[in-house]
Amino acid sequence: MAKAKNSLSEEDIDFLRGELAAGRPAQVWFTSAAVGVEAGRSAKVVAFTEPAEGDFIQVRPTGDKDELSFSPAELTVEKPAPRKRTPPPAKEPEPPAPAPVEHIYTPAPPPAKPKVAPAPPAAAAAKPAAKPSASRKQAKPAEVTVTLVSTAEGEWTVDVQWGAKRTLKAAPVAASAVAAAAKLLPAEVDEAVESVLSAARERHLARVEQLRAELEAAQRALDELTG
Template sequence: MAKAKQSLSPEDLDHLRAELDAGRQPPVWFTASAVGMEAGKSAKVLALTDPPEGDFIQVRPTGARDELSFSPAELTLEKPAPRKKEPAPPPPPPVATPAAETSVEPTPVEHIYTPEPPPKPKPAAKPAPKKPARGVEVTVTLNSTADGEWTVDVQSGSKRTLRAAPISAALVAQAARSLLPEVHEAVEGVLAAAREKHLARVEQLRSELEAAQRALDELSE
């Protein structure tokens, strides 16, 4: 049975005071009575406060930064003996390896060959539908002058096949009658204006002709 560590005696306290007066921090160890500390752990004594009653010994436990106060019964100058190393546990017993199982040859199985059915013929691919050919755009343009003269322009796609070709007013009027009423009305308006202009010109020429005829008759008398 381990011997209990003795707490600090008055002589031990005098020794600690002498060490502190010499500027040293003497080591102490915690007893089993130390509250919150492991028995046998070391600490450094920092000061002994007055009056020497209760927890008047200020120490700093090893590995800590805090300053704690303890009573003489919780500290000792006896250094604990080093702990004996516990013997290593014995290695586990070897695990018995089960004997290899006797291999049993599989019984041969008779295989009956079954021919695979012939592959189904793939359906013939349908030809892609042909795109309808686009028709060639043809543009026919009729042009008229103030004197009633007509020309025609024909453009097939991006190519001009006929440019300012003269065409008679009679053909223009005939073509306009077979087209939409709006086209016939527009062409007829241009033709009517040309007729009036030519009629006025004819009347003017007729008057000039009559005047010239009278002058000729007077010269002949």
């Protein structure tokens, strides 16, 4: 497949990897092929995912805190030219004021007899109203899939799939936020989430009890050594 105009080449990707490894995240710009982002907007490269296929370049758009994934065709290292502002149209000169006209008095003619206008036909057909122009067909929005994943320790992550693009991958989410959101969803979702949280609480409680017992034993040993 031919490379899109101004998209990242292999040399550009190697350069960006080198800058990121040196602790200098390089700046890139979005091309017209980018989905959901305005073309010409800037971003910082924050990571590369493996394998280097599809949307493997993670960037943070300027002014945002979210990290999004894009393909080389959607990014460029060439800064777009600034948009030219269209100058306002020149103001047309005002027409000159008309020259004064000298008024010459003439006697008024005798009043004419009023004429009665014929009445319009009663059965005049009403003019049909013009049909409104059809609105432009709107593009069908892309489907969004949000996936929550839990671990045995009660930690949660979230993935977001926007159409064919994964915009968020394994982002950490607080367990309290997941529990609060689950209560707003169907009961089956709340029950599944609560079962995971309950199991995690029991494991952590058992660990706390074990550590508390070890701490008490260590304190007794210390007291005997220093008593």
